[in-house]
Amino acid sequence: MFRSKLFWIFMILSVVFCVYNIYDDANMPAEFRQSGQIYGYVFEAALYFYILVYIFAAAVLDSLFISREHADGTIRNKVISGHPRASVYMTELIVCSVTGLIMFIVNLAIISLPFLKFGIHGMDGWVTMRRIILIAVLIIVINAMFVLFSMLIPSRASSVVWSIVFIIIMLVSSGLIQDKLDNDSHSRILRESGEYYEHSKILGDTERKVYKALNYILPTNQVIHTYDIDDFLADYKDISEIPQKKLNIYLAGLCLLDAVTFVLVTAAGITIFRKKDLK
Amino acid sequence: MIKLLRAEFARCFTGKLFWLVVLFNVVLALSFNVLTYATTKSEDFSKIFTDKTLYIGLISMGLTAAVFVSFHAGSEFDEGTIRNKLIAGNTKTGIYLCDLAVCSAALIIIQYLYFFIAYAFSYILFGALHHSFSVMMQLQLIGALGTIAVTAFMLMITMIVRSRTIAVTVCMIASIVFFIACIAIINELEEHSMELLDAGPEIISAEKYAVLDKYSYVYGVDSENLFGTELAVKEFFYDSLLQSQALRFSDERSLPYHWEFMVIYNIAITLVTTLIGAVTFRRLDLK
Numbered sequence: 001m002f003r004s005k006l007f008w009i010f011m012i013l014s015v016v017f018c019v020y021n022i023y024d025d026a027n028m029p030a031e032f033r034q035s036g037q038i039y040g041y042v043f044e045a046a047l048y049f050y051i052l053v054y055i056f057a058a059a060v061l062d063s064l065f066i067s068r069e070h071a072d073g074t075i076r077n078k079v080i081s082g083h084p085r086a087s088v089y090m091t092e093l094i095v096c097s098v099t100g101l102i103m104f105i106v107n108l109a110i111i112s113l114p115f116l117k118f119g120i121h122g123m124d125g126w127v128t129m130r131r132i133i134l135i136a137v138l139i140i141v142i143n144a145m146f147v148l149f150s151m152l153i154p155s156r157a158s159s160v161v162w163s164i165v166f167i168i169i170m171l172v173s174s175g176l177i178q179d180k181l182d183n184d185s186h187s188r189i190l191r192e193s194g195e196y197y198e199h200s201k202i203l204g205d206t207e208r209k210v211y212k213a214l215n216y217i218l219p220t221n222q223v224i225h226t227y228d229i230d231d232f233l234a235d236y237k238d239i240s241e242i243p244q245k246k247l248n249i250y251l252a253g254l255c256l257l258d259a260v261t262f263v264l265v266t267a268a269g270i271t272i273f274r275k276k277d278l279k
Numbered sequence: 280m281i282k283l284l285r286a287e288f289a290r291c292f293t294g295k296l297f298w299l300v301v302l303f304n305v306v307l308a309l310s311f312n313v314l315t316y317a318t319t320k321s322e323d324f325s326k327i328f329t330d331k332t333l334y335i336g337l338i339s340m341g342l343t344a345a346v347f348v349s350f351h352a353g354s355e356f357d358e359g360t361i362r363n364k365l366i367a368g369n370t371k372t373g374i375y376l377c378d379l380a381v382c383s384a385a386l387i388i389i390q391y392l393y394f395f396i397a398y399a400f401s402y403i404l405f406g407a408l409h410h411s412f413s414v415m416m417q418l419q420l421i422g423a424l425g426t427i428a429v430t431a432f433m434l435m436i437t438m439i440v441r442s443r444t445i446a447v448t449v450c451m452i453a454s455i456v457f458f459i460a461c462i463a464i465i466n467e468l469e470e471h472s473m474e475l476l477d478a479g480p481e482i483i484s485a486e487k488y489a490v491l492d493k494y495s496y497v498y499g500v501d502s503e504n505l506f507g508t509e510l511a512v513k514e515f516f517y518d519s520l521l522q523s524q525a526l527r528f529s530d531e532r533s534l535p536y537h538w539e540f541m542v543i544y545n546i547a548i549t550l551v552t553t554l555i556g557a558v559t560f561r562r563l564d565l566k
Contacts, residue, residue, distance in 0.1 A: 056455060060448055067444075156444040157353070161346050164451050168342070180318070 010061050011103060017053060018107045021046040022114055044131065046111045048227045051135050054100070055142050055171075055223060059163035062096045062143060066150035067159045076278045086270045093147045093266065100139040108132070126244050130251050131229050134222065141219045141258045141265075148269040152276065167220070174220040181211055217257060280373045283364065287381045296350050297385055300343060304336060304389050308396040311335060316404045329401040330409050330529050336393030337422045337525035341429055341454030344386055348433040349450050351385075352378045353443035362565055375438060375557045383430045387423050394419055418528045421538060424545035425521035429454075431549045435556035441563070461523040464513050467505070474502045494536035519544035 021042070069075045069092075078088050146163050153159040180203065190197035203211065215221050225232040291297050311332040355361040364374055398415070401408065410418070436453070437446040475483060475491060483491070483500050491497040498514055501507065517523055518540045527535045535541070 056452070060452070064444070064448065157350065157447045160444065160448050161451070164455075165342075165346075168455075176314075 004065065006061060006064055007099060010057055011106070014050075014054070014057065014103055014107055015110060018046065018050070018110045021049065022111060043111060043114075044128070044227075047108075047128075047131055047135060050104070050107055050111075051138060051223055051226055054104070054139065055167055055220070056164065058096075058100055058139070058142055059146055059167050060160060061099070062146035063150040063153075063159040063163045064156065065096065066092055066147065067154070067156040070150075070154045071156055079278060085274050089147070089151055089266075089270050089273050092151065093144060096147055097140045097143040100143050101136060104136065104139055126247075127229065130247065131226055134226055134229060134251065134254065137255050137258045138219055138222055138226075141262050142223075144262050144265045144269075145219070148265055151269060151273050170218065170220040171224075174218055174224055177211055177214055177218075177221065178224060181208075181215060184208060184211075216254065217261070219258065219261065222254065222258070280369070280377065283369055283373065283377050284380065287377050288384075291351065291381050291385050294351075296347065300347050300385075301389055301392065304343065304393045305396060307339065308332075308336065308393045309400060312397065312400040312404055328409060329405050332401060333394060333397050333408075333415065334418075334422075334525045334529040336390055336397065337425070337528070338458070338522050340386070340390060340422075340426055340525070341457055341522055342451065343389065344382075344426070344429045344433050345450035345454045346447065347386060347389075348382050348430055349437045349443060349446035351382055352434055352437045353441075353446040356441045356565075357443050365565070371561045372557050375434075375553075375560050378438075379431060379434055379553060382434060383427045386426050386430055390422060390426050391419065414534060417534060421541055421545070422521070422525065422528070424542055424549075425524055428545040428548040428552075429521050431552040431556070435552045435559075438556050438560045439563075441565075457520055458522050460516065461520050461526060464516050464520075465523060465526060468496065468513060468517055471502050471505045471510075472496050474504065475500060478502070490536075496536060498537065515544075519548060521545075 075088060079085060145166070149163050149166065150159045153162060184203045187197040187202050191202070215225075312329060315329060315332070355364075361374065365371070394415075408415075433450045433453075436450055440446050440449060472491060475497065483497070487497050487500060491500075499510075501510060505513070518537055524535075524541050
């Protein structure tokens with residue numbers, strides 16, 4: 001992977017993206033500049049945009065990298081030389097995830113650089129830690145999904161297309177779910193305060209539970225919620241009343257949920273890959 | 280050339296690709312209306328406006344065109360059929376124009392198919408639409424020109440990179456980037472026109488203010504934050520990108536203000552990209 005041109009192209013692109021984020025900050029109006037508080041916000045927004053862009057980058061990178069092995073026949077050679085199929089699959093998965101994590105760490109280092117100048121005060125360390133941990137976990141889960149697609153679709157072009165279409169469909173459906181939930185909670189607040197609200201926008205109890213569950217399970221929903229992670233973890237109750245420890249436990253639960261998704265996706269991938277004919 | 284055209288159309292309509300894309304669009308057209316129908320809890324369905332679903336086909340046309348064009352035209356390079364065509368006596372320009380004609384015809388068919396299915400379903404299930412049918416047909420006609428422009432753009436990329444995989448990657452990323460850019464530009468220009476509305480008649484003349492009041496946007500007026508070349512460039516993209524056009528179709532009640540410019544830009548993009556693509560394609564060596 002590290003010798004491939006592809007990896008370096010993506011590395012450079014993501015570095016350029018991060019530098020642009022910082023540059024954008026430098027162009028902010030003068031009264032905001034030089035303040036660590038404001039850079040804290042920029043840092044958090046940069047993390048959020050990074051994961052949003054990364055899921056598309058991962059779709060392209062994974063499917064191009066793995067499908068090249070399909071096209072060159074390297075995967076068949078590995079199987080012939082006695083490696084079990086499960087370990088061939090796992091190696092690809094580990095390589096792709098580690099690449100994603102390395103790219104993330106490099107970019108994290110770059111966007112942290114301005115802290116040397118502005119100082120770290122004004123930033124809530126715990127929130128940032130939670131955000132970084134969740135992003136790292138999401139990178140692994142998302143890689144697991146794309147490796148599944150790329151290992152099962154031998155054609156290079158098709159695997160790129162399916163990966164990108166899949167992630168777009170996931171993001172759109174996450175957006176729709178989020179929209180439904182937002183309308184619901186907004187109308188509920190209006191109803192409680194006795195103002196006018198639209199009855200059709202309030203969801204039934206079971207319906208609401210299903211949407212909420214999907215909101216927590218789908219990785220793309222978590223991607224969207226890296227922005228307001230604390231509210232998301234606390235289920236939109238008042239954060240100031242909830243101790244940090246409890247939020248950390250919620251985060252651990254979310255990571256566990258991601259781990260289950262990861263295991264399910266990988267198990268499905270290995271099972272199908274075992275039965276697949278390699279040309 | 281006519282023989283080549285006939286063969287290309289036959290390849291397009293007998294291949295799996297065209298029908299897969301058709302299937303995708305049909306599912307897309309059905310799903311939004313059916314989803315809205317299933318999740319809305321209201322007794323009176325005739326009051327729910329579903330105009331937005333009519334133009335999702337156009338919004339996703341960038342992606343559809345990226346996949347369709349790069350698979351249809353790009354696989355010719357991988358399979359070597361393009362060399363066979365040259366040996367059979369066709370000119371490079373002829374091959375390029377044939378591909379353009381076939382891809383745009385197929386995509387326009389898909390666009391209208393999406394529209395009619397979405398229209399039929401929103402009419403049957405809900406029955407409330409802002410636009411009259413004639414306005415919708417005019418909008419679809421502008422959209423068809425936009426589809427040709429997008430096809431020409433994607434074909435240019437495919438013919439220059441000459442590989443199916445790279446073409447599909449570059450085209451899909453381009454269409455995603457354009458989509459995000461469209462949303463950003465539309466938001467920014469909406470803010471710009473809100474700023475003008477707040478500033479009132481001191482900055483802009485009375486007749487321009489009337490236009491702004493009526494259409495909620497007026498061209499070529501500087502505000503404090505957005506002015507000069509930056510404004511002109513943003514207004515150009517506001518009118519010329521297909522996704523931005525489609526997003527604006529669904530927002531407005533009648534023909535969008537400046538629709539003539541949309542038509543002109545669509546035709547201009549088609550001509551310019553075809554010219555660049557054909558010239559580069561003629562210069563490049565084929566393996």
